[in-house]
Amino acid sequence: AQKVTQAQTEISVVEKEDVTLDCVYETRDTTYYLFWYKQPPSGELVFLIRRNSFDEQNEISGRYSWNFQKSTSSFNFTITASQVVDSAVYFCALRAGGATNKLIFGTGTLLAVQP
Amino acid sequence: KAGVTQTPRYLIKTRGQQVTLSCSPISGHRSVSWYQQTPGQGLQFLFEYFSETQRNKGNFPGRFSGRQFSNSRSEMNVSTLELGDSALYLCASSPRGDSTDTQYFGPGTRLTVL
Numbered sequence: 001a002q003k004v005t006q007a008q009t010e011i012s013v014v015e016k017e018d019v020t021l022d023c024v025y026e027t028r029d030t031t032y033y034l035f036w037y038k039q040p041p042s043g044e045l046v047f048l049i050r051r052n053s054f055d056e057q058n059e060i061s062g063r064y065s066w067n068f069q070k071s072t073s074s075f076n077f078t079i080t081a082s083q084v085v086d087s088a089v090y091f092c093a094l095r096a097g098g099a100t101n102k103l104i105f106g107t108g109t110l111l112a113v114q115p
Numbered sequence: 116k117a118g119v120t121q122t123p124r125y126l127i128k129t130r131g132q133q134v135t136l137s138c139s140p141i142s143g144h145r146s147v148s149w150y151q152q153t154p155g156q157g158l159q160f161l162f163e164y165f166s167e168t169q170r171n172k173g174n175f176p177g178r179f180s181g182r183q184f185s186n187s188r189s190e191m192n193v194s195t196l197e198l199g200d201s202a203l204y205l206c207a208s209s210p211r212g213d214s215t216d217t218q219y220f221g222p223g224t225r226l227t228v229l
Contacts, residue, residue: 031214043205101218102148104160107157
């Protein structure tokens with residue numbers, strides 16, 4: 001069975017703090033894809049990053065960075081120097097390989113950045 | 116390019132009625148997927164269409180149906196609405212519907228069933 005676990009339901013930080021959002025996944029597939037999406041109060045899911053199972057290279061994009069570790073089945077997301085505009089619900093998602101676009105989402109982490 | 120658009124954005128219906136939601140994918144995208152988001156169940160996959168064919172279906176009752184047109188626009192229909200159908204319905208599109216794709220989501224339709 002495929003499953004994504006985001007154990008942190010809510011995180012509150014003060015602006016400029018660093019914060020890490022955890023994501024643990026389960027799959028028996030050897031080829032799979034991991035995603036992070038951001039959902040601001042408006043409701044639209046905004047794509048942040050996609051990672052293939054065969055590419056464990058970490059990625060940095062501005063204040064955002066992602067740490068993918070197959071050994072621990074984790075795909076964690078770090079925001080450096082958080083800002084109020086980062087306040088949103090963040091979802092980690094898993095998609096198996098093959099002819100499907102079905103995403104399995106975690107339950108999301110609500111990040112509140114206080115000024 | 117314009118993003119994924121969904122209409123209507125808000126909808127209020129009563130139990131027993133039926134509803135049709137519409138999704139226009141990003142221009143050139145051929146795959147459309149639908150998701151239901153509720154506070155209790157989170158984000159759940161409803162179904163996926165590619166080239167007018169339903170390719171995958173989630174674990175939802177037959178009251179939930181959908182279709183895709185030749186221009187890739189998609190509609191989903193819920194018949195005999197129940198209170199539990201109140202949710203944010205999100206549509207996502209992707210270019211090729213294959214494993215190299217990334218799905219881009221629309222703003223959603225918020226359905227309230229009274």
